[in-house]
Amino acid sequence: MDVVIIDGLSYALPLLCIAIGGIYSERSGVTNLALEGLLGAGAFIGALFVAFFGGYFPTGSLPLMFIAMACAMVGGALYAMLHGLLCVKFRANQVISGVVINILAMAITVFLTRQINSTLFKSSDKIQLGVSPRFDVPWLSKIPIIGAVFKSVYPFEVIIVAVVAIMWYILYRTRFGMRLRACGDNPHAVDSAGLSVQRTRFAAVMISGALTGLGGISFAYSISANFSSSIYTGAGYLAIAALIFGNWKIIPTVGACLLFGLARSGGYRLANVLALPSSFSDLIMILPYVLTLLVLIFFSGTNRAPRALGEIYDKGKR
Amino acid sequence: MAEQEYIAEMRHITKRFPGVVANNDISLSIRKGEIFALLGENGAGKSTLMSILFGLYEPDEGELIIRGKPVRISSPSHAAKLSIGMVHQHFRLVENFTVTENIVLGLEPTRRLLGLLPYVDLKTANREIAELSRRYGLEVEPTAVIEEIGVSMRQRVEILKMLYRGAEILIFDEPTAMLAPQEIEYLLKILLSLREGGKTIILISHKLAEIKQVADRCAILNRGKLVGLFDVADTSTQQMASVMVGRELAPEEPPPPMEFGAEVLRVDKLNVLNIDKFPVVKDVSFGVRAGEIFAIAGVDGNGQVEVADAIAGLAKLHSGTITLAGTDITGASIRERTELGLAFVPEDRQSTGLVLDFALDRNLALRRYYKLPINVRGVLNNRAISDDAVGLIEQYDIRAGRGGATQVRSMSGGNQQKAIVAREIETGAGLMIFVQPTRGLDIGATRAIHRHILDQRALGKAILLISLELDEVMALADTVGVMYGGEMTRIAPLSDLSYDEIGAYMMGVGNSAEVTE
Numbered sequence: 001m002d003v004v005i006i007d008g009l010s011y012a013l014p015l016l017c018i019a020i021g022g023i024y025s026e027r028s029g030v031t032n033l034a035l036e037g038l039l040g041a042g043a044f045i046g047a048l049f050v051a052f053f054g055g056y057f058p059t060g061s062l063p064l065m066f067i068a069m070a071c072a073m074v075g076g077a078l079y080a081m082l083h084g085l086l087c088v089k090f091r092a093n094q095v096i097s098g099v100v101i102n103i104l105a106m107a108i109t110v111f112l113t114r115q116i117n118s119t120l121f122k123s124s125d126k127i128q129l130g131v132s133p134r135f136d137v138p139w140l141s142k143i144p145i146i147g148a149v150f151k152s153v154y155p156f157e158v159i160i161v162a163v164v165a166i167m168w169y170i171l172y173r174t175r176f177g178m179r180l181r182a183c184g185d186n187p188h189a190v191d192s193a194g195l196s197v198q199r200t201r202f203a204a205v206m207i208s209g210a211l212t213g214l215g216g217i218s219f220a221y222s223i224s225a226n227f228s229s230s231i232y233t234g235a236g237y238l239a240i241a242a243l244i245f246g247n248w249k250i251i252p253t254v255g256a257c258l259l260f261g262l263a264r265s266g267g268y269r270l271a272n273v274l275a276l277p278s279s280f281s282d283l284i285m286i287l288p289y290v291l292t293l294l295v296l297i298f299f300s301g302t303n304r305a306p307r308a309l310g311e312i313y314d315k316g317k318r
Numbered sequence: 319m320a321e322q323e324y325i326a327e328m329r330h331i332t333k334r335f336p337g338v339v340a341n342n343d344i345s346l347s348i349r350k351g352e353i354f355a356l357l358g359e360n361g362a363g364k365s366t367l368m369s370i371l372f373g374l375y376e377p378d379e380g381e382l383i384i385r386g387k388p389v390r391i392s393s394p395s396h397a398a399k400l401s402i403g404m405v406h407q408h409f410r411l412v413e414n415f416t417v418t419e420n421i422v423l424g425l426e427p428t429r430r431l432l433g434l435l436p437y438v439d440l441k442t443a444n445r446e447i448a449e450l451s452r453r454y455g456l457e458v459e460p461t462a463v464i465e466e467i468g469v470s471m472r473q474r475v476e477i478l479k480m481l482y483r484g485a486e487i488l489i490f491d492e493p494t495a496m497l498a499p500q501e502i503e504y505l506l507k508i509l510l511s512l513r514e515g516g517k518t519i520i521l522i523s524h525k526l527a528e529i530k531q532v533a534d535r536c537a538i539l540n541r542g543k544l545v546g547l548f549d550v551a552d553t554s555t556q557q558m559a560s561v562m563v564g565r566e567l568a569p570e571e572p573p574p575p576m577e578f579g580a581e582v583l584r585v586d587k588l589n590v591l592n593i594d595k596f597p598v599v600k601d602v603s604f605g606v607r608a609g610e611i612f613a614i615a616g617v618d619g620n621g622q623v624e625v626a627d628a629i630a631g632l633a634k635l636h637s638g639t640i641t642l643a644g645t646d647i648t649g650a651s652i653r654e655r656t657e658l659g660l661a662f663v664p665e666d667r668q669s670t671g672l673v674l675d676f677a678l679d680r681n682l683a684l685r686r687y688y689k690l691p692i693n694v695r696g697v698l699n700n701r702a703i704s705d706d707a708v709g710l711i712e713q714y715d716i717r718a719g720r721g722g723a724t725q726v727r728s729m730s731g732g733n734q735q736k737a738i739v740a741r742e743i744e745t746g747a748g749l750m751i752f753v754q755p756t757r758g759l760d761i762g763a764t765r766a767i768h769r770h771i772l773d774q775r776a777l778g779k780a781i782l783l784i785s786l787e788l789d790e791v792m793a794l795a796d797t798v799g800v801m802y803g804g805e806m807t808r809i810a811p812l813s814d815l816s817y818d819e820i821g822a823y824m825m826g827v828g829n830s831a832e833v834t835e
Contacts, residue, residue, distance in 0.1 A: 173437040175426045182412045182423055189410040193424030193479075194395035307413060 004265045005148035012261025013160045014218035018239035019246070019253050020167050021076075021211030025083075027171070027248055028204035029184040029197075031310040033098030034083045035212050036236025037105030038076050042213020043220045044109040045075025047127040047227030051116065060133050062155060068129075069156065069217050076213020077206045079105065084205035088198050091312045102236070110229045126228040132156065132221040156218040163214065167207075168250045180204050184306035187313040197313050212236070234289070241292040247303050256295075263291045324383075325350040325518050326371065326402075326487055331380035333366055340366040341377070342542040348487075353509060353519045355529040355550070357562055358539035359760040361730055364522045367539070368489050371520075372404045373397040403480030404489040409472050413465040416440075417458050418447045421478050450481055455511045468619075470501040477508065488512065489520045494528055495758045499617070499788060500825070506532050524562070524760045526555040538562050563762055570765065570793055573772050578796075579608030582749050582780035583629070588638035590624045597636070599624045600804040606749065606780040606797075611771070613783040613795035614806075617824050621804040622784045623665055626753045629782070630662040631655050632670075643748055656685065661747035663738050665754050665784075671738045672726050679707030679722030682741050714740040715766065732763030739770050750774055753784045768794060788824070792817060802826040 018035055025032035046068040057064035083101050086092040114125045137150035171177040179200050182190045187197040216231065224230045242260060246253025267287035271280060324347040333341040340363045348354045356364045369375045371382065373391035381388050384400050391397050394404075411420050422443045429439040444460040451458045456474045464472060473493065480488055490509075494502045509519055509532050523529055529536055530550060538546040538561050546561040583606040590599035599621040606612040614622045627633035629640055631652040639648045642658050650658070664670035672681050683692050683703045691702040707722035716736045718724035726734060735755065742750065752771060756764040771794060775781055785791050791798060791812075798815055800808045800823035808815075808823045 169435065169437075173431075173435075175428060175436070175438055178415075178419065178423070178426060178438055182415065185412040185414050186410060189412045189420065189423065192394060192410045194398060195424050 001145065002148040002151060004262065004269050006152045007265035007268065008258070008262035009149065010154055010157060010222050010261075011264050012257045013157045014215040014222075015235055015239055015242060015260060016164060016215075016254060016257035017160045017218065018212045018215035018236060019243040019257055020164060020250060021208040021215065022239055022243045023246075023248055023250060023253060024167070024171070024180070024204045024211065025208035026243070026309055027184045027306055028180045028201045029187060029306060029308040029311060029313070030083075030087050030201050030205050031094040031098060032083065032205070032208055033095060033240065034080070034101040034105075034236075035208075035239050036232060036234065037098075037102035038080055038083075038209050038212035039216030039219070039236050040109050040231050041079035041105045041216075042072040042076030042209065043216035043227055043231055044105075044113070045078075046072030046213070046217040047113075047129060047220060048116075050129055051121070051127045060130065062133070065132055065155065065221060068221075069159070069214055072213040072217035073210040074213070076209035076211070076216065078209070080205050080209020080212070081202075083209075084202045087312075088201045088205065091314075094310050094312075106229070106232055109227075113227060113229075126226040128226050129220055131225045154218070154222055156214075156221060160214070160218065163211070164250070164254070167211070171250065176200075176203075181306075183313075184308055187308055187311075191313075201313075212239075215239070238289070238292065241296065244303060244305075245292075245295050245299055248306055259295075260291065263287050323349060325385055327383040328367070328371065329381050329383065331367065331370060331377045331382075333363075333370060333375060333377050335366075339542045341370070343380070344539070344542075344544045345380075346537055346544070346547075348518060348520065349535075350518055351513060351516055352534040353513055353521060353532050355521045355523060355533035355536040356539065357524060357526070357529060357536055357558060359524065359562060359762055361541075362539040362562075363542040364539055365491060368404065368491065368520065368522060371397070371487075372402060372489060398483055398485070401484055401486040402489070403483060403485030403487070405473065405476045405480065405491065405493060407491045407495060409476055411464050411472060411475060414463060416461050416463055417467070417471075417475050417478075418444045418460040420464060420475055421447055421482050425483065447478065447482070450478060454481065454508065454515060456481075456508055469496045470504070473497070473505070474508070477512075485517075487518045487520065489522070491522045492524075492758070493521070494523065494525060499786070499821070502528065526558055526562075529558070530555050540564050559761060570768065573611070573775065573794065573796070576609040576775065576796070578610045579778060581605045581607050582643055583782065584639075584641040585625070585629065586639045586641070588625065588628060588640065589636040590621070590628050590633055591636045592624070598804050599628065599635075601638075602801070602804075602806045603638075604799050604806060604809055606782050608748070608780050609775060609778045610796045611775055611781045611783055611794050612797045612799065613785060613791040613812075614799045614801055615785065615788060615791045615820055615824060616801035618786050620801045620824075622801050623753060625801070626662075626665075626751050626782070626784050630660065630664075630751060632664075656745065656747070659746070659748035661685075661742035661745045661750045663735075663742050663750070663752045663755050665757070667731070667734050667738055672734060674725075674727040676726060677722060678711070678716070678718050678724045678726055678729070678737060679704050681726050681737055682707050682710050682722075682744075685741055685745050710737075710740045710744065714770075716740065732759045732766075735759060735763065735767060739767060743770065743774060747779070749780045749782065751782045751784075754786060755783070756785075756787070756790060788817065788820060791820070800824055 018039055022032050022035050049071040050064065050068050054064060083097055086097040087094045113127055117125055132154050134152045134154055137153060140150040141147045179190060179195055183197050183200050190197050219235060220227050220231055238260060242256040243253050245256040264287060267284040271284040326348045328344060328346045331341050331344045344367060358364045370377050373393045373396050382391060389400065418440060426438045427442050428436050430436050447460045456478055458471055458474050458478065493505060497505060506528060512519060521533060533550045536548050536550050536558065537544060538558065586603050588599055588602045589597060592598045602625055616622050624633055628635045639646060642660060645658055647655050647658060668674060683706065686692050692699055704722045711721060714736050717733050718729055755767050771781060783794060795812045798810060798812050798820060799806045800820055802823060803826060
């Protein structure tokens with residue numbers, strides 16, 4: 001049972017971070033299918049820092065990991081600018097932009113990873129990161145059952161919980177968040193209040209990239225333990241499903257991500273208990289996606305997307 | 319500086335758009351603290367002129383003088399700095415925000431949590447808005463979410479948005495177009511209280527009665543030119559109307575008496591539920607005979623539109639029966655209803671009546687696209703479509719810049735409506751349903767639509783008219799049914815009813831025991 005909770009959380013929290021990135025973009029009115037690409041691009045920049053400067057740090061160094069995370073956020077934000085430019089400045093179709101950005105991210109990061117590794121380090125096609133160290137929270141981890149939440153915690157999980165709290169506060173309590181949400185509902189109202197719709201949306205897309213990058217590097221430091229093409233497992237798409245299931249609101253999205261994370265770890269546990277051959281574990285891996293399908297079937301009817309989502313804002317048009 | 323007599327002056331304003339002079343050398347001076355009405359038919363240039371004052375357009379020639387100083391107003395936010403505000407015809411509100419959040423957007427009061435984290439102080443904002451709304455008698459619920467409130471309160475939110483920004487010159491673009499009779503009364507009271515509060519109001523309208531009721535002065539535009547400037551107190555509405563349309567306007571004649579024929583439509587114990595399974599039409603029964611105009615009067619949202627939708631096949635009915643020309647059409651498809659002779663002019667011409675991005679000729683063909691000669695074995699005959707359109711455009715006086723090829727979106731509301739009416743009349747149906755056929759139209763277009771309705775009556779068609787304008791009901795109806803709270807509380811020949819009596823039933827204070835047919 002403990003394993004299910006521990007693994008579930010370590011998957012659910014990065015997923016949540018990515019989903020909240022998606023919420024920021026979409027609540028401002030910019031459809032963001034680019035999450036998968038953004039998480040890869042962000043994680044790649046973080047991994048790149050480790051590849052070049054990791055040698056100066058002791059193995060398993062926490063500061064190195066934190067710097068890598070910061071790099072991943074910057075990298076994600078910069079790469080998201082591309083989506084912002086296309087969608088906000090050049091008024092491109094947001095769905096096409098998102099899909100193209102995903103394909104581009106995958107191609108470029110995998111290609112560069114190979115090139116850098118073969119020319120500089122003469123090694124495999126992966127940037128080795130290792131698995132982040134874990135820790136137990138004293139006292140709390142001793143509580144039966146619930147204590148598992150505080151057992152074998154990755155440091156990034158703590159960071160993500162803090163980030164989520166901050167992002168919630170910004171979206172629902174501050175001026176910026178209020179204006180961002182207004183842009184996603186009726187940009188004309190924002191414009192007539194003398195505010196720039198474009199600037200707000202652009203900022204939202206960049207924030208989206210930063211959060212997604214953070215989620216991406218967290219996966220790289222836990223599940224895959226390296227940066228390679230194996231980072232692209234569809235978590236970006238799953239995050240989109242989670243935020244839609246969460247009705248574009250942060251708190252329900254937390255629930256959706258926990259559900260997906262626990263479904264995934266529970267599936268693995270099930271495969272273990274049943275002692276299934278390893279080829280079956282692939283089948284178990286699709287569990288969260290099957291769950292996504294079911295969830296979408298049952299809940300889509302009651303969901304309401306931001307009113308101006310995907311709508312290109314044109315001042316002159318009424 | 320001495321108090322200026324004129325708060326805003328427009329001198330020799332000219333604005334050209336490709337192919338049209340929207341404003342031609344217009345000079346107007348607006349006094350501080352007056353209600354100044356700007357009157358004119360659609361396309362006369364009222365909105366363009368006010369858009370220039372509001373900074374949406376820059377004039378090609380002429381100058382603007384605000385509080386004695388010449389200015390160039392480059393944008394709406396520049397206009398806001400000069401304390402000029404505008405309530406647009408289409409509201410600009412964030413639907414999932416509260417009233418307060420909408421009003422303060424852009425000027426949110428903030429505080430710091432623990433002296434550190436800034437946040438929007440909605441508590442203070444709610445208090446400020448409640449205070450502001452009390453001061454001008456603009457009743458709003460500060461914490462209500464926009465999507466849950468009606469048009470009238472939304473409009474008050476727009477007005478409060480301007481006041482919150484300290485606007486002194488308030489421009490209203492056709493503010494009563496979407497409102498029910500008592501809501502209009504309420505708005506007019508608000509305008510008067512704003513004037514009392516020292517605000518200057520510019521009212522764009524083509525409803526003469528309202529102007530007569532509240533305005534101090536009135537300027538009339540026709541085809542881009544200023545054609546008259548009156549003190550409203552000394553001028554009759556008849557005078558204003560004839561200056562506005564540029565010719566003598568005879569009062570509308572009452573329809574001649576008709577011998578009614580057989581019953582064409584029969585609605586029996588109709589019940590309709592809305593999305594939330596709440597009954598919106600309750601046990602409504604009535605009939606419409608050939609040659610009769612049956613008008614349903616009522617304040618918006620009392621089930622009239624749902625009755626029309628149920629008859630037309632747009633809304634599912636819960637129980638009851640509908641009979642058209644002797645055939646039970648309760649469960650019939652829309653195509654079957656069309657074939658049996660039902661024509662429908664819907665409430666919302668832009669979303670239900672027309673395909674805005676299609677050309678006019680295509681829109682005119684929408685009812686017959688599956689029939690010869692327009693459809694030849696599954697292929698559309700473009701020649702037939704455009705030839706047909708030429709005839710209809712001529713016959714119904716539809717004004718469209720590029721004839722049948724004009725995109726409908728670019729046409730004026732009046733001409734869009736004429737196109738729908740033309741298309742529906744051409745079906746030759748025995749029953750015609752008109753839902754708010756003249757909503758938002760000017761006098762000229764309204765008269766044209768009324769004439770078409772009366773012509774159809776003279777041809778012996780059964781006509782069901784649903785209107786929020788009591789004047790329209792009084793001008794056209796043979797029989798009136800009043801709806802209140804989803805029930806038809808009174809059915810009687812128009813000759814048995816007075817204006818006040820219908821008004822009382824519309825507000826639910828009539829005696830509902832008198833339902834007779």
